[in-house]
Amino acid sequence: xxxxxxxxxxxxxxxxxxxxxxxxxxxxxxxxxxxxxxxxxxxxxxxxxxxxxxxxxxxxxxxxxxxxxxxxxxxxxxxxxxxxxxxxxxxxxxxxxxxxxxxxxxxxxxxxxxxxxxxxxxxxxxxxxxxxxxxxxxxxxxxxxxxxxxxxxxxxxxxxxxxxxxxxxxxxxxxxxxxxxxxxxxxxxxxxxxxxxxxxxxxxxxxxxxxxxxxxxxxxxxxxxxxxxxxxxxxxxxxxxxxxxxxxxxxxxxxxxxxxxxxxxxxxxxxxxxxxxxxxxxxxxxxxxxxxxxxxxxxxxxxxxxxxxxxxxxxxxxxxxxxxxxxxxxxxxxxxxxxxxxxxxxxxxxxxxxxxxxxxxxxxxxxxxxxxxxxxxxxxxxxxxxxxxxxxxxxxxxxxxxxxxxxxxxxxxxxxxxxxxxxxxxxxxxxxxxxxxxxxxxxxxxxxxxxxxxxxxxxxxxxxxxxxxxxxxxxxxxxxxxxxxxxxxxxxxxxxxxxxxxxxxxxxxxxxxxxxxxxxxxxxxxxxxxxxxxxxxxxxxxxxxxxxxxxxxxxxxxxxxxxxxxxxxxxxxxxxxxxxxxxxxxxxxxxxxxxxxxxxxxxxxxxxxxxxxxxxxxxxxxxxxxxxxxxxxxxxxxxxxxxxxxxxxxxxxx
Numbered sequence: 066x067x068x069x070x071x072x073x074x075x076x077x078x079x080x081x082x083x084x085x086x087x088x089x090x091x092x093x094x095x096x097x098x099x100x101x102x103x104x105x106x107x108x109x110x111x112x113x114x115x116x117x118x119x120x121x122x123x124x125x126x127x128x129x130x131x132x133x134x135x136x137x138x139x140x141x142x143x144x145x146x147x148x149x150x151x152x153x154x155x156x157x158x159x160x161x162x163x164x165x166x167x168x169x170x171x172x173x174x175x176x177x178x179x180x181x182x183x184x185x186x187x188x189x190x191x192x193x194x195x196x197x198x199x200x201x202x203x204x205x206x207x208x209x210x211x212x213x214x215x216x217x218x219x220x221x222x223x224x225x226x227x228x229x230x231x232x233x234x235x236x237x238x239x240x241x242x243x244x245x246x247x248x249x250x251x252x253x254x255x256x257x258x259x260x261x262x263x264x265x266x267x268x269x270x271x272x273x274x275x276x277x278x279x280x281x282x283x284x285x286x287x288x289x290x291x292x293x294x295x296x297x298x299x300x301x302x303x304x305x306x307x308x309x310x311x312x313x314x315x316x317x318x319x320x321x322x323x324x325x326x327x328x329x330x331x332x333x334x335x336x337x338x339x340x341x342x343x344x345x346x347x348x349x350x351x352x353x354x355x356x357x358x359x360x361x362x363x364x365x366x367x368x369x370x371x372x373x374x375x376x377x378x379x380x381x382x383x384x385x386x387x388x389x390x391x392x393x394x395x396x397x398x399x400x401x402x403x404x405x406x407x408x409x410x411x412x413x414x415x416x417x418x419x420x421x422x423x424x425x426x427x428x429x430x431x432x433x434x435x436x437x438x439x440x441x442x443x444x445x446x447x448x449x450x451x452x453x454x455x456x457x458x459x460x461x462x463x464x465x466x467x468x469x470x471x472x473x474x475x476x477x478x479x480x481x482x483x484x485x486x487x488x489x490x491x492x493x494x495x496x497x498x499x500x501x502x503x504x505x506x507x508x509x510x511x512x513x514x515x516x517x518x519x520x521x522x523x524x525x526x527x528x529x530x531x532x533x534x535x536x537x538x539x540x541x542x543x544x545x546x547x548x549x550x551x552x553x554x555x556x557x558x559x560x561x562x563x564x565x566x567x568x569x570x571x572x573x574x575x576x577x578x579x580x581x582x583x584x585x586x587x588x589x590x591x592x593x594x595x596x597x598x599x600x601x602x603x604x605x606x607x608x609x610x611x612x613x614x615x616x617x618x619x620x621x622x623x624x625x626x627x628x629x630x631x632x633x634x635x636x637x638x639x640x641x642x643x644x645x646x647x648x649x650x651x652x653x654x655x656x657x658x659x660x661x662x663x664x665x666x667x668x669x670x671x672x673x674x675x676x677x678x679x680x681x682x683x684x685x686x687x688x689x690x691x692x693x694x695x696x697x698x699x700x701x702x703x704x705x706x707x708x709x710x711x712x713x714x715x716x717x718x719x
Contacts, residue, residue, distance in 0.1 A: 073181075073195055073199075074290075074292075074293045074295075075179070075195070075198060075199045075202055075203075075290060075293070075295075075297075076115065076118045076119065076122065076202075076269075076271070076293070076295060076297075077114070077118055078199065079118065079121070079122045079199075079202065079203050079206075079207065080117065080118025080119070080120075080121035080122050081118070081121065082114055082117045082118050082121060083114065084110075084114070085110040085113055085114065087114075087117065088110075088113040088114050088116070088117035089105075089113070091117045091120060091121065092104050092105075092113075092117065095120055095128060096128050096130070100128055100129065100130045103130040103132060103254075104116070104130050104217075106254075106255075107219075107257060107258060108258050109257075109258050109261050109262075109267075111261075111267070112234070112257070112258075112261060112267060115234065115269045115295070116217055116234065116236065119215070119217075119236045119269075119271050120215065122202075122203075122206055122207055122271075123206060123207075123208070123209055123210035123215060123238070123271070123273060124207070124208045124209075124210060124211050125210035125211070125213050125214060125215035125238060126210075126211065126212055126213060126214065127213075127214040127215070128214070128215045128217065129141075129214055129215065129216045129217065130217050131216055131217060131218045131219070131243065131247075131252070131254070132252070132254045132255070133218075133219075133247070133252025133253075133254050133255075138244075138247050141216065141240050141243045141244050141247060142160075142240075142244055144214065144240040145160070145162075145239075145240035145241045145243075145244050146160070147240075148240055150162060150239060150240055150241035150274075150302075151240075151241055151244070151422065154423070154428065154432050154433075154434070155431070155432040155433075156418070156432075156433075157418045158418055158419060158420040158421065159420075159421045159423065159434070160421075160422050160423065161422075161423045161424070161426070161428055161434065162241050162302075162422055162423070162424045162425075163424070163425060163450055164302050164303045164424065164425060164450070165277070165278075165279055165282060165302065166279070166450060166451045166452075167279060167282055168282055168285070168301055168302065168303050168306070169303065169425060169450060169470045169472050170303065170305065170472045171303070171305040171306060171312070171356075171552075172282075172285055172287065172301060172303075172306055173191075173552065174191070175285050175286050175287065176191060176286075176287040176288075176289075176306075177190075177191045177192055177193040177198070177286070177287070177288050177289070178190055178191070178192045178193070178288075178289050178290075178291060178555055179192075179193055179194075179195055179198040179288055179289060179290040179291070179292075180192045180193065180194060180195065181194070181195055181292075182194065185556065185557050186555055186556065186557075187551070187554045187555060187556060187557060187558055187561075188557075188558060188680075188681060189551045189552065189554070189558070190552075190554070190555065193288065195290075198288050198290070198297075201286060201288070202288065202297050202299075205275075205284065205286075205299050205300070206271070206273065206297065206299055209238070209273040209275055209299060210238045210273050213238040213273070214238065214240075215236060215237070215238055216235075216236070216237055216238070216239075216240065216243040217234065217235075217236050218234065218235040218236075218237075218243060218246055218247070218252065218254075219232075219234060219252065219253055219254040219257040220232070220233050220234075220235060220246065220250040220251060220252060220253055220310055221233075221250070221251045221253040221256075221260055222250065222268075222310060222314060222318070222377075222391035222392070223251075223377055223389045223390070223391045223492075224251070224389055224489075224490050224491060224492045225251060225253055225256055225260060225492065226260075226263070226492040227377075227389045227492040227493075227494065228379055228387075228492075228494075229318075229330060229332075229377035229378070229379050229389060229494075230260070230264070230377070230389065230391070230492070231264060231266070231267075231268055231314065231317070231318055231321070231377075231391070232253060232257060232260040232261050232264055232266075232267045232268070233250075233267060233268035233269070233270065233310050233314050234267065234268070234269045234270060235250075235270050235272075235308070235309065235310050236269070236270060236271045236272070237270075237271075237272040237273065237307070238272070238273040238274060239272065239273070239274045239302060239307060241302065241422075242272060242274075242302075242304065242307050242308050244422065245304055245308050245396070245422060245476050246308060246310060248394045248420065248422065248476050248477065248478050249308070249310070249311070249392050249393065249394035249395075249396060249476065250310050250391075250392060250393065250394070251393055266294060266321075267294070268294050268295075268296075268310075268313075268314045268317050269293075269294065269295040269296070270295070270296045270298070270309030270310060270313060270314065271295070271296070271297050271298070272296075272297075272298040272299065272307045272309060273298075273299050273300075274299075274300070274301065274302045274307070275299055275300040276300075277300075277302060281300040282300065282301070284300050285299065285300035285301040285306070286298065286299055286300070286301075287301070287306050287309075287313065289313055289316055289317075289555070291316075291317065291320055291555050294317050296309040296313040296314070298313070303424075304396055304424070304474070304476070305356075308396075311374075311375075311392070311396070312552075312553055314391075315332060315334070315375055315391075315553050316553045316554075316555050317555075318332035318377065318391070319332045319550070319553055319554055319555060319561070320555050320556065322564065323554075323556055323560050323561055323564045324556065324560070326379075327563070327564045327567060328564065328567030328568050328571055329379060329380055329568070329571065329573070330377075330378065330379045330380075330568075331376075331377075331378040331379075331564070331565070331568055332375075332376075332377055332378075333351065333353055333375070333376045333377075333378060333548065333550060334353050334354075334355075334356075334360075334374070334375060334376075334548070334549045334550040334553060335351040335352055335353045335360075335374075335375065335376040335388075335500075335549075336350075336351065336352050336354075336360045336361070336363055336364035336372055336373045336374065336376070337349065337350070337351050337364070337371035337372045337376050337388050337389075337390055337495065337497075338350055338352075338363070338364045338365075338366070338367025338368075338369065338370055338371060338372075338612075339367050339368055339369030339370075339371070339486060339488070339495065340367050340368060340369075340499075340612050340613060340616045341368040341369075342613075342616050342617070342620065343622075346620075347368070347369055348498050348499065348616045348619060348620070349369075349371075349388070349495040349496055349497050349498060349499075350367065350497070350498070350499040350500070350501065350612060350615065350616070351376050351378070351388050351497045351499075351500050351501075352364075352500065352501035352502070352503065352585060353500075353501070353502045353503070353526060353529070353548055353549040353550065354502075354503045354504060354529075354531075354549050354585075355504055355505070355529070355531045355546045355549045356398075357398055357471075357472070357505070358503065358504055358505045358531055358549070358588075359503065359505075359587065359588075359605075359608075360373050360374060361373040361374075361395065361397040361398065361402075361407075361410070362402075362406060362407060362605055362608065363501075363503075363585070363608050363612070365407055365409055365410055365482075365484070366606070366608045366609045366612060367484065367612065368484055369484060369486035369488065370409075370479065370482050370484045370485050370486055370489075371388075371389075371390050371479075371486055371488060371489040371495060372390025372391075372392060372479070372489065373395050373397060374390075374392065374395075374396070375390060375391050375392060376388045376389070376390060376391075377389050377390075377391055378497065378568075379494075380568070380571055380573045380574055381493075381494075381496075383575070383578075384573060384574055384575025384578050385496040385497075385574075385575065385578045386496065386497045386574060386578070386580060387493065387494035387495065387496060387497070388494050388495055388497050389489075389491075389492075389494040389495075390479075390489055392479075393478065393479050393480070393489065393490075394476065394477060394478045394479050395410075395475070395476070395477050395478075395479060396474055396475075396476050397410070397474060397475055397476075397477075398471075398472060398473070398474055399414075399426060399436045399439070399469070399473050399474060399475050400436060400437050400438050400469065400471050400472075400473060401437070401438035401605075402414070402436070402438070402439065403438060403439050403440035403441075404440055405440060405604075405605075405606070406604075406605035406606055409482055409483050409484055410482070412483065413477055413481045413482060414434075414475060414477075417481065419477060419478065419481040420477070420478065420481075421475055421476065421477050422475070422476040422477075423473075423474075423475055423476075424473060424474045424475075424476070425449070425450040425469060425470040425472065425473040425474065426449070426468075426469040426470075426473040426475075427444060427447040427448065427449040427454060427468045427469050428447050428448050428449070429444035429446065429447040430444070430446055430447060435447065435468055435469065436468060436469035436473050437467050437468050437469050437471070437473075443456065443468060444456075444468065447468075449466075449468065449469055449470070450469070450470045450473070451466060454466060454468070496578070497580055498578070498580050498581065498616075498619045498620075499580055499581045499582075499583065499612075499615045499616065499618075499619050500522065500580050500581070500582045500583070501582075501583050501584070501585040501612075501615070502525050502526040502529050502548065502549065502582075502583070502584055502585065503529070503549075503584065503585035503586055503587075504529045504530055504531030504546055504549065504586070504588075505531040505588045506530060506531065506586045506588055506589065507588050507589065507590045507592075507593055507599075508589070508590065508592075508593035508663075508666060509530075509586075509593075509663065509666040509667060509670050510584055510586045510589075510630075510667070510670075511586065511589070511633060511659055511660045511661075511662070512585070512586055512587055512589060512603065512607070512611055512659050512660070513583060513584070513585055513586075513611040513614060513615065513633070513634065514583060514584045514628070514630055514631040514632065514633050515581050515582065515583035515584075515615060515618055515625070515631050515632045515633075516581075516582055516583070516631040516632060517579070517581060517582075517632075519566075519569035519570050519579070519582065520566065520569075520570070520687050520691055521582070521631060521691055522569060522580075522582025522583075523562070523565045523566050523569055523582075523687075523688075524687075524688055524691040524692065525582060525583070525584045525631070526547070526548040526549075526565065526582075527547050527548065527562060527565075527674070527678075527688060528545075528547075528670070528671075528674045528692075529545070529546045529547060529548065529549055530544070530545055530546065530670060530673070531544065531546045531549075545673070545674070545677055547562075548561075548565070557681075557682065557683065558681050558684070559681055559682060559683040559684045559685070560683075562684060562685055562688065563685050566685055566687055569582070580619070581615055581618050581619040583615055583631070584630075584631070585608070585611060587601065587603065587605065587607060587608050587611065588601065589601070589602045589603070589659065590602055593663075594658040594659070594661075595658070602655070602658060602659060603655070603659065606647055607643075607647070607649075609646050609647055610639065610642045610643050610646050610647060610651075613642050613646050614634050614638060614639065614642055617638075617642075618632070623638055624638060626712060626715050626716060626719070627715075627719060628662060628698075628715055629694070629695045629696075629697075629698025629699045629702065630662070630667065630695055630699070633660050633712070633715070634660070635712075636653055636656045636712065639651055639656060640653075640656075656712070657711055657712060660712050661709050661710060661711045661712065662699070662702065662709070662710040662715070663708065663709055664699050664700075664702060664703045664708050664709070664710055665703075665708045667699055668696055668699055668700070668703075671692050671695060671696050671699075672696075674692060675689065675692050675693075702714070702715075702718060705718070706718075
């Protein structure tokens, strides 16, 4: 790209402020004495210029510089209630937020990377040329905060001082977004200059809900300018589109890992949790899954919770893979969260007085949040995401309207959880010994399969397939979800895949610290294994056992059966773990159903992946080598044992 294109910062062009002195002059003119004194504590010129241009463009009536103090947090809570963005509930510290009926998830069709002519982005993403993005932002965001208060927040995406933590600004006219940010991220106002100097960069996020009307949704946008690490969001309120510290900045962190520190750092869509093993040891696990596919449930299955959604990973000097959670809270889907599967989360949601922002659940006649799958007596009436609701209601197409939207959420601080780990705030991170990849797979893969070969591990991540979930507006069917991160990979998939191979084969990882990499699937159904029910072949709580087996495998204390797709557990090991971990009898019949290889299904999955990846440019040949080898091994098994290969057959084939 040309020098002129490189310097075309959309916000700077609209705001026109190019120096620190100009920024300070604007602050003197627009901020009251209290908030001018606050902004004067920030010295970094680039940060001040970014904020000043956001003010010049958005033209708010008032500007609130959020220091993260208790008084500032309370001001934001009260402002959200005054504006009607949240409403207080009878339970102390609980509020409800409703997004527009047609904005109940990420607006993937209106989310774009800002690009220059000829610039490559992921084949799975949308892009918009810089000139067009400039015109849209200038047209819609100029004056968009007129009559509103702009809230400027200073955050660290990760424990302050951590190697992979990224400082970020959240600039918004939505008190709900600012309130959410205060729960989910670490306010770093007092150390922001220091953190920007340490990291050498900062992310910036500018959002306004506009008039928050249904008719404006077609003109809602989420625009991400990778070159200037700035996101723009307007005419929307759902946190996945507006709390840009989350997935917007995750995209920038992926870019940083792939293009600035390739082979030494990763930014992943993963939970982080610790599992207790024999002898009082803790083994740390990171796991990827698409949104809505059980990351929170799996993270909560651990004994030591660090995070349920995102992970920043790097190779430390001691040869270990370390990870931090850029967040310090949970923006979690509540559908099917219940006492049986999620007791620790339910304890916070139902019995404690901790702060909770509910979104898009039903509020019953007593003011109590209700949601699909909570295992409690269903309400007869209430208010939900589409307005007044009562049992039996149907939409205009005759389809039953559920109690709550499938993407209904709760926002809580991680520290409210009984299994929260203080290691979550350690800048050194936790040492990752197990990595899992999973999707919403009802009919193909077994509950768990593992490999100690890094190349095969990377391919497991590359080949995640999942049923679409309610987290994306308009998404349907079954689709590929590479690493559960594809929606957040800005550059070419080939570049990202190469970074994965380089990272897990890095000679800096000590041999004794190499992680076990595995596929995880607890969405297998009875129907897929000869039954008539679409119920799970097992229970959600079984994931505790799958993780426990991986923990033992990582410590070389578990046996396994070798297969073309990786290692699967032996029955006796699982029987013992089911009894000791969750006090459940595990039958051999269930084991055979869960761990027999349905070869035709797996080969079809491999063929799908090879055909799809063949369309991509510059992919590492390792991917195809691994898939071809797996296919050959499966075909040989089918020729000998048929299309369903039992664990007994697999033992014979060794």
